[in-house]
Amino acid sequence: MPRLNANLSMMFGEYDFLDRFDAAAKAGFKGVEFLFPYAYDKNQLADNLQQNKLAMVLFNMPPGDWDAGDRGVTCDPARIAEFQDGVGKALDYATALNCKQLHCMAGLRPNGATEQQLLETYIANLQFAGAELAKHGIDLLIEAINTRDIPGFYLNYSAQAFDVMHQANVPNLAFQFDIYHMQIMEGDLAPTIENNLSKIGHMQLADTPGRHEPGTGEINYPFLFDFIDRIGYKGWIGCEYRPAGNTEEGLGWAKGYL
Numbered sequence: 001m002p003r004l005n006a007n008l009s010m011m012f013g014e015y016d017f018l019d020r021f022d023a024a025a026k027a028g029f030k031g032v033e034f035l036f037p038y039a040y041d042k043n044q045l046a047d048n049l050q051q052n053k054l055a056m057v058l059f060n061m062p063p064g065d066w067d068a069g070d071r072g073v074t075c076d077p078a079r080i081a082e083f084q085d086g087v088g089k090a091l092d093y094a095t096a097l098n099c100k101q102l103h104c105m106a107g108l109r110p111n112g113a114t115e116q117q118l119l120e121t122y123i124a125n126l127q128f129a130g131a132e133l134a135k136h137g138i139d140l141l142i143e144a145i146n147t148r149d150i151p152g153f154y155l156n157y158s159a160q161a162f163d164v165m166h167q168a169n170v171p172n173l174a175f176q177f178d179i180y181h182m183q184i185m186e187g188d189l190a191p192t193i194e195n196n197l198s199k200i201g202h203m204q205l206a207d208t209p210g211r212h213e214p215g216t217g218e219i220n221y222p223f224l225f226d227f228i229d230r231i232g233y234k235g236w237i238g239c240e241y242r243p244a245g246n247t248e249e250g251l252g253w254a255k256g257y258l
Contacts, residue, residue, distance in 0.1 A: 002225045002233075004257050005031035005057045007204070007240040012247045021048040027248055028258030031055035033238045038062060038089065042096040049097060056099040057236045058141070058176075058202055061129070062086035063105050071145075072105025075122040075154040077113055087129045094138055101202055103141045103176055104129055106154040118154060123168045130170035141201050143176040146184040149211075156185055158192055162199060174201025178240070183208055183219055190224065194231050203233070206241035213241050214253045221253070 006012070006029040012020040018040070024032055032054050037045055049056055064070025064082070073079040073086070090102050106122060113121075130140045144161050145153045155161055161175050177200045183189060193200065207217030214221035228237075243250045251258075 002228060002257055003031070003236045004254060005029060005033055005055070005236045005238050007033050007035075007238050009035040010240055010242050013243070014247060018044065018048060021052045021054060023247070025052035025054055027251060028254075029054070031057040031236055033058040033236075033240075035060050036063070036066070037093050037097070042093050045093075046096050046098075056097040058101045058103060058238060059090075059093070059097075059099060060103045060105055061090040064107070070107070071150055071153060072107035074104055074125045075107045075118045076110045077117050077121045078110065080121065080125065083125050084128060087132050091132060091136060091138070094133075095136055100137065101139045101141055102129075102133060103143060103202075106142065106145075108150070108152040109154055119164075119167075122154065123164065126164070126168045126173060127170055130168070130173050134172050139172045139174055139201050140170065141174055141176040143178055143204075144181060144185065145178070146181045148184060149181075158182060158186065158196065162196060165199060175199050176202045176204065178204040179219065179224070180204070180206035180208055180211060180240070189219075190227050193228065193233070197231060197233060200233070200235070202235055202238065203228075204238040204240040206239075210244070211242050212244040213239075213250050216244055225257070 006024040008020040012023045015023050037059050064073045073083050094102055109118060133140050142155060142161055144155045144157055147156055165173055177193060179189060205214060207214050207219050209217055
């Protein structure tokens with residue numbers, strides 16, 4: 001049976017953020033993830049997790065100035081120092097929250113940089129982050145994101161991610177396979193997951209079109225869940241979708257999995 005965790009940045013929007021932990025636990029989730037924790041006190045977040053007996057599955061490293069349009073800075077040759085500072089900040093939160101996976105957003109392609117500069121910067125930053133995270137027993141994740149939701153994002157395909165991982169040669173680097181993004185960009189979900197299972201550290205889901213809950217779009221999630229179980233995936237699957245209506249009322253698809 002898949003291990004589902006709730007993404008609190010997208011789900012349970014009916015509640016204030018700090019109240020979503022309780023809502024997720026009451027809905028049956030045993031773990032949570034979210035985009036960014038940095039606007040909140042790490043000790044308050046840790047208390048919310050403990051009180052609700054929730055595992056902190058994943059969050060993202062600082063993305064730069066999100067409100068100004070940044071979606072990570074990892075590939076940007078002009079922002080290496082900022083990236084390295086962000087690794088330290090993420091580790092401060094991860095250790096407080098006992099989070100064993102951090103996602104490092106590749107970022108948008110900056111103007112004026114060559115493909116070689118982008119690749120070299122991306123790999124060097126992943127090597128730096130991987131080494132720092134390894135000191136704390138934390139895995140580093142990268143994710144390919146579709147070109148519709150984030151035009152200009154550096155990493156778009158699973159094969160591209162696996163090639164970067166091979167070149168970076170970072171022992172604690174894994175791929176965050178987002179089913180929604182990969183359905184849009186390449187399809188062929190089951191064979192890609194099976195053929196690269198050892199490289200996948202985390203998965204996320206949403207249906208498409210719409211990025212709503214499973215059952216609202218074209219992806220056959222009952223088949224995919226059974227398939228993922230059968231091939232032996234043991235990690236979490238983060239529910240990173242925008243509920244089409246009320247979050248709790250839309251959880252019928254997850255009955256039997258929570």
